[in-house]
Amino acid sequence: MSTEAQDQREALGARLRVFRKGAGYTSGRAFAAAAGWHESKVSxxxxxxxxxxxxxxxVWCEATGQQDQxxxxxxxxxxxxxxxxxxxxxxKDGATSRQQKAIPVYAKTKLFRIWxxxxxxxxxxxxxxxxxxFKQVVNFYDIPDDIESARDKRLERQKYLYEGDRAFHVILGEQALYSNFGGRNVMLEQLEWLLHVMRLPRLSLGFVPRAAPLWIWPGNSFSMFDSRLVLVExxxxxxxxSKPSEIETYIKAFGLLKRSAVYGDSAKELIRGAIRYYDRY
Incomplete structure (x- = not known):
């Protein structure tokens, strides 16, 4: 759980404690007895x-006279x-709805920072x-097979690479060039596509080489939307x-990952190296 979620859970607990004491239950044990709970639950x-x-x-609000809360x-x-x-x-209903949910977030974002x-x-x-x-997602989570519609919704996001005044700062690990999704032909097409989109003026695409000195451990992937939202998978x-102090942590992490990344011709050479690998595959 994030510290933001934990902070809010603790704040909720503190609010409930005030209700309990205000109602005259001086101990958690007395309140648990009134609620019919095990005393450890209250604590x-x-x-x-x-x-x-x-x-x-x-139940808590009923027992403490705080029904209006x-x-x-x-x-x-x-x-x-x-x-x-x-x-x-x-x-639970397939992957398409989650992809649809992302589109409004993309539409209102000006600065993307992706790792x-x-x-x-x-x-x-x-x-x-x-x-x-998405085939892997369907199999792993045992959800309804909506691969084609989920794929189409994901690809809808690509329009934002060409619209408005958005900026995309994307850093991938070199491993991303070799993680085999779909086999040789799919990977070669994907790698050639990366070489193509690198020409977009609004896209900054870097790679952390596998032997690069690291200033921060790689950790989980994350997507940052302006400085208001980070999604971590x-x-x-x-x-x-969404807590500002936590977002600052991800901004700092992104900056440290960027110090390890290569761009431009060096990035293209990493992609071409992966193309040569799959050409021999």
């Missing part, structure tokens, strides 16, 4: 170690849930490469970061 909720359910909040507390809880979205929940250590960023993918990544969930 875990108040200290942010356990997220209450919406029903827990209703239920709607507000549930809104806070739902916001905390949104900070950490499990992939199984996001993708991915192991694969090509979505807006720079070819159709076949994108389809193969893990195998289990997508983390949403």
């Amino acid at each position: 875990r909720i108040e200290h942010g170690r356990q997220k209450p359910s919406e029903e827990d909040l209703r 239920v709607a507000d507390l549930i809104a806070v809880l739902r916001h905390i849930n949104e900070l950490w979205l499990e992939w199984k929940r996001q993708l 991915h250590p192991t694969l090509v960023w979505g807006a720079l993918q070819t159709a076949d490469y994108a389809a193969d990544t 893990t195998f289990s969930a997508e983390l949403t970061v």
Whole structure:
């Protein structure tokens, strides 16, 4: 869980503690008895170690005479849930809806800062490469097969590479040039496409060579939208970061990754090296 989500969970717990004490329950044990809960549950909720359910909040407010606060507390809880979205929940109806959700975010962003250590960023993918990544998503999360529509929605984002006054700062690990999605022909097409899009004036595309000195460990991939939102992907969930102090951490990390990256002719030579590899594949 992000520190932002944890901070908000702890703040919610502290608010509930105030309600408990204000209602005359001087100990968590007494309140647990009134609510019909195990006493440790009260302590875990108040200290942010356990997220209450919406029903827990209703019971808490009923027991403390704070019924008028239920709607507000549930809104806070739902916001905390949104900070950490499990992939199984996001993708339960397939991958297309998640791709659709990204389009408005892209539309209002002027500055993109993208880091991915192991694969090509979505807006720079070819159709076949994108389809193969979604094939893996469908199989891994056991979700409905909507590969074609999810691919098309992802490729819709490419229009923003050509529209408006946006700037795209993208850094990939050299491994992204070799991670094999779809086989030799798909990879060769993808690599040639990278050479093509590098000519776009609004795109700065760099690579961290596999032997480059590192100023920060590679970590997870992340996408930064202006200085207001960062999305971080893990195998289990997508983390949403919007707290300014946490966003500053990602800005710093991006700057350190950039120190290790190569651009221009050096970047093109890395791509051509991968093309030579797949030519022999």
